[in-house]
Amino acid sequence: MSNILQFKKPSLKKKAKEKTLCSNGFHKWEVVTENQFDTRSGKLVTAYYCPRCGKKKTKAH
């Protein structure tokens, strides 16, 4: 039992730290679609997604 508790504690701490990073604007951006043509802006855009908090963003080129 004690082994499980010891294993669980650091991961919970890590999760809280990652959430803090997100709330401070330091997201873990991962590319979803690269150089996709956006018809609304008429530009190539890359879509990003943060798996930690679920936020999305697009960047025009």
Ligand SMILES: [Zn+2]
């Ligand atoms: Zn995030």
